[in-house]
Amino acid sequence: MPAAKPERHSVASxxxxxxxxxxxxxxxxxxMAAVFAVEAGxxxxxxxxxxGQQLVTPGWxxxxxxxxxxxxxxxxGYAALHPEHPYGRAGDDAMVNGLERFRAATEAVGLPYELRRKDGHNMRLMTLLGGIQRVMLAPRGLAAGDLTDVRGPILLVGFAGWRDFFADLAAANLRRQGIDARALAIQLPDPDRYWDLWPGDLARHFDSALFREAMARQVAPHARDAERVGFPAVLGMDDHPRALDDLSGQIGRPVFEIPTLPESVPGVRLSNRLRRWLLRxxxxxxxxxxxxxxVVEGRRCVGVEVQSLGHTTLFRADHVIxxxxxLYGGGIETDESGRVWEPLFGLPVLAPEVTSRAEWYYDDLLIERGHPIHRQAGLRVNTRLQPLDESGEPVLENVYAAGQMLxxxxxxxxxxxEGIALATAYKAVQTALGLDE
Ligand SMILES: Cc1cc2nc3c(=O)[nH]c(=O)nc-3n(C[C@H](O)[C@H](O)[C@H](O)COP(=O)(O)OP(=O)(O)OC[C@H]3O[C@@H](n4cnc5c(N)ncnc54)[C@H](O)[C@@H]3O)c2cc1C
Structure with missing residues (x-):
């Protein structure tokens, strides 16, 4: 059901x-849906x-x-066997094109994402704690830390007293996995002032050549036998590519980045650059x-009402993505009664069939197969990514869904x-603009 109609709204001019x-x-x-749509004219x-969540994810x-x-x-192979999976719904072409066009977009905004060299396998990238996650694509700074063919030793650099990255701990965990790694703590210029900085604040300091020089000077003497040198992902905000190359040059070894606690600087960089690109x-x-x-008339959405100060404003469009x-983005809501709903259009939401909300979760928090509420709550869509009603018909002709809400x-x-976000964003744009016919 649509939410109750607000009392006043003005129509955008x-x-x-x-x-x-x-x-x-x-x-x-x-x-990325906005980028793909702009690219299509x-x-x-x-x-x-x-x-969105890219501000707290690792950035890969x-x-x-x-x-x-x-x-x-x-x-x-998986999508062919599971047509109800979002990859199955979006189809092969959307998956491949979504990834390729995403890479092209990151290149265009000056933050290129890289694949593992040679083959189509996942990279093996370090987490904050020295775990290893397999991922397909990553921004250049993270990708430079691919541990697939690592010979070592690897030098991990932390900042003495900074609360968000512990190089000793990460190096110890890598060693436990058979990777030759050691840690170095360097001094920030004024530790009392810097210990509590957010990653983004520190990243802005790394935009400065003088700051980088002071950091590199402390690392270079310890890096002579290192195959590469890992820093927390704070190597520049607006001038990241230069910061990365400059540090590698001054230290004399390839430098890579390791995800930090939020905020995720790689996610902030990408968001800012994509936003500026869209505006341009x-x-x-x-x-x-x-x-x-x-706002719905018949089976079409004619626009959306946006909250403004003291009233709402109606924006009209031919299509809505x-x-x-x-559940964690605001696209699907729940309450203490166990109700699960989509708040903007009242679209039907698949949800676990349970008698009590307690059944949304198993007792084991970190259970590998995941909890019912996470696997089963989402919008059911057709291969055009139109949300469906209980009888399997599109609810609205010109509304398409993409990303985590599926x-x-x-x-x-x-x-x-993340692959699903790209594949479904691409597919939603293709169907909205009639490019897939
Ligand atoms: C810490 C963390 C680590 C993760 N790590 C991984 C990983 O390693 N691999 C992986 O595959 N996935 C990972 N994920 C999940 C993955 O990042 C997300 O699934 C993906 O980014 C979701 O993208 P999205 O665009 O669909 O939704 P979101 O990023 O949730 O974006 C939703 C957007 O909708 C907006 N919105 C909501 N309601 C409204 C409204 N009423 N009006 C206007 N705007 C609204 C929000 O403000 C937001 O901009 C991780 C997630 C987190 C939180």
């Missing part, structure tokens, strides 16, 4: 045809309550973390603006949520 596509959400799915307005792209061999081939292309980008409901995230997978445990 633009004529009805001002926008071809409204994208709701500024997570990976929403941002559409007039786009992106509206989001806030940034998991396409299928479990794949042992060629990732794309394994996803294809003439797209409208409103972040900090909650959509309160979709809903990329509002799942049913058919577990975004917390399946290791493919």
């Amino acid at each position: 633009h004529p009805a045809a001002e926008t071809d596509v409204i994208v709701i959400g500024a997570g990976l799915a929403g941002l 559409a007039r786009v307005r992106l509206i989001a309550q806030g940034w 792209i998991s396409v299928c973390d479990r794949a042992e061999d060629d990732v794309i081939a394994e996803v294809r 292309q003439g797209a409208r980008v409103q972040i900090g603006h909650p959509v309160v409901r979709g 809903l990329a509002t995230g799942g 049913a058919g997978f577990n975004p917390l445990t399946d290791g493919c949520a």
Whole structure:
């Protein structure tokens, strides 16, 4: 059911045809849907309550973390057997094109994402604690830490007293996995002032050549026998590529980045660059603006109402791409009664059939197969990514869904949520603009 109608709203002064596509959400799915739509020549307005989860994720792209061999081939095989999975719904072409076009977009905004060299296998990248995660794509700084063919030794650099990365602990955990790693703690210029900095604050210091020089001077003498040198992912915010190359040059060894606690600097860099790119292309980008409901006439959405100060504003568009995230993004809501719903259009949501909310979770918090609420809550869509009603018919002709809010997978445990965000964003744009016919 649509939410109760607000008492007042004003209509945005633009004529009805001002926008071809409204994208709701500024997570990976929403941002990339907006990019794909702009690239296809559409007039786009992106509206989001806030940034998405990329601000707290490591910054890499998991396409299928479990794949042992060629990732794309394994996803294809899986999707063929599981047509209800979002990869199955989006189809092979969308998966491949979504990833390729994402890579091209990151290249265009100056933050290229890289694949493992030579083959289509996953990289093996370090986590904050010295664990190893298999991922397919990562920004250049993280990708330079691929441990696949590592010979070592690896030098991990931390900042003495900084609360967000413990190089000793990470190195010890790598050694436990057979990787020759050691740690070095270097001094920030004024430790009392810096210990509590957020990763983003520290990253802005690394934009300064003088700051980098002071850091590199402390590392270089200890790096002579190191194969490469890992830093927490704070190597520059606005000038990251230069910071990375400059540090590698001064230290005399390849430098790589390791994900930190939030905020995720790789995620912030990408979000900022994509936003600026969209604005340069003439797209409208409103972040900090909650959509309160979709406005529906018959079986079409004619626009969305956005919260403004004291009233709502109606923005019209021919198509709407809903990329509002799942349970943790605001796209799907729940309450203490166990009800699960989609708040903007009242779209039907698949949810676990349980008698009590306690059954949403197993007793074991970290259970490998994941909890019922995460695997089973989401929007059921057709192969055009239109949300479906209980009888399997599209609810609305011109509304498409992408990203974590889709049913058919577990975004917390399946290791493919980011690949799904890209594949479904691509597919949603293709169907909205009639490019797949
Ligand atoms: C800490 C962490 C680590 C992760 N690690 C991995 C990993 O290693 N591999 C992996 O595959 N996945 C991982 N994930 C999951 C993955 O990152 C997400 O599934 C993916 O980023 C979701 O993207 P999305 O665009 O669908 O949704 P989100 O990023 O949740 O974006 C939803 C957007 O919708 C907006 N929105 C919601 N409601 C409204 C409204 N009413 N009006 C306007 N805007 C609205 C929000 O503000 C937000 O911008 C991780 C997630 C977290 C939190």
